[in-house]
Amino acid sequence: MAVEVVSESSVHQDYVVERSVYAAGGIAAHLVIDPVMAQCVLLTKPEGQGEDADYRSREIVKFGDRVPLEALGIELDTGDFGTFHGVRAHRCP
Numbered sequence: 382m383a384v385e386v387v388s389e390s391s392v393h394q395d396y397v398v399e400r401s402v403y404a405a406g407g408i409a410a411h412l413v414i415d416p417v418m419a420q421c422v423l424l425t426k427p428e429g430q431g432e433d434a435d436y437r438s439r440e441i442v443k444f445g446d447r448v449p450l451e452a453l454g455i456e457l458d459t460g461d462f463g464t465f466h467g468v469r470a471h472r473c474p
Contacts, residue, residue, distance in 0.1 A: 418471065420444060423449075
């Protein structure tokens with residue numbers, strides 16, 4: 382599993398570039414924690430190779446809810462996750 386925390390300057394890197402890198406590497410779960418949008422994005426079921434690799438499954442969970450991390454047999458409580466204030470929203474995922 383790989384985990385990324387988005388910052389104002391890392392949105393493209395975390396949502397696009399690293400997504401294909403982790404999928405190509407066969408990383409079973411890629412969790413993007415996004416304090417800009419107050420959400421977590423869980424990507425699973427990697428497929429493909431190189432820059433064309435991607436995840437077949439995407440689950441978006443708002444901060445305050447639990448993220449089911451089935452590969453680890455746990456649920457991640459996001460109730461205490463903080464958000465960035467005064468940062469412009471983005472269009473990802």
